[in-house]
Amino acid sequence: MERDDLIVNDSYSLNSHHSEEEGAAIRKNVWKVTAILTLLTTVEVIMGIYFKRAETFTWSMIKWSFVILTLVKAAYIVLVFMHLGDERPNLKKVVLAPYMMFIGYLLFIAITEGFAHLGNSTLFQ
């Protein structure tokens, strides 16, 4: 059957195939990202075991570094493993922009309005 949704010379369209060399380059990148993800997880676990929860500035820094490390891991998974990074910019935007908008709004509402009855935001304390 003739497909009408393909673009010629696009590296991820169905009728174009990677050569051995392209494959080797992709595999090399995959192993690199695997090493990064494993390293970041190890760092998180060591931090998790070593630092106890407390009402201190150090702990809130640790907490935020967990969030940042998680976002870095998420970016590697989405951009390299799901190869969204290799897709066209308009597809990237169509996938990421609505998500960022909705989750950003939800978090904003949860943090501000959700604690309005207490008189202040407690989520960041």
Next chain:
Amino acid sequence: MGGEATKSISKEVLWGGGQSPFSVSYGKMMMWYFLVSDALTFGGLLTAYGFVRASSPDAWPIGEQVFRSLPGLDGEYPLIYVALMTFILIVSSVTMVLAVESGHRNDKNGVVKWLGLTVIGGFIFLGSQAWEWSHFIHGSGGSYLLAENVSVTSDDGQTFDLNKGDAIYMDHDFGHLAEPWSEGNPMVSLQDSEHGIKLVQNGEHTHEAELHALTINKYIENESHVSGDQAMKLWNARSESFSFGANMHDNEYAVQQSYANFFFFITGFHGFHVLSGVVINIIIFFMAYRGVFERRKHYEMVEKIGLYWHFVDLVWVFVFTFFYLI
């Protein structure tokens, strides 16, 4: 006139139709749209979790003090098991990328090999999660709540002023007999012993456990052990409210049940995604093995299920951080 275009657009900018402006097939684009909506579901669940946790008046259990066991081993290994689960999922994500990459080179044997390994990784993760759930549900020794305010000295000499409603934790042996006893099982009786108190179960085999020590702040701070007459003081101040492990309306880890409920729902919902991912992986594995994609001349199906499988890994990365680390 209003509503009419006054500027002409050059043909290079205008999309003429016929081909996808995203340069992806319909199926792959729909997979992306599905993943965006599914990610919103998980984002909503984790936001709800964070909100309930932040607005909870009671202390929330610390991940590394609740999850610190390894199958078949005694002792404490905080977070090691969950870290292992995370690693298993990352590795199965890697084998999936390699399956997709083999597909791009029309390498049937590569696809079959890497997809097969991905299925095995998925089963290992599901088995680990089953053990994790079983351990969470059974708990370690159970807890009871205090009926009155008590002041006790712990074994390391610190004084604690405990309030009515605070949780006290029993050791595994004592808790094992305290569970049927607290439920009014006539086979188990509470008796005085030379060290204070013991529970005796009469049956085919007689089981006994003495109250040696109790633990305070087990899951919410640095735990302290209390023994001897101080433990008796805590035991005598008990209320009728006992908790053993976790179920849908009660849990030993926290005063608030939302802790166990969120654990069951979020990790359960994620586990269900892994299960369906493994089932689809198996189907695609057999299709690849029987040469369906070879005849089709492309392995796009592997790429689509690959997107789903990576998404499952992505969600776990967030669950791991917000449930176990923070």
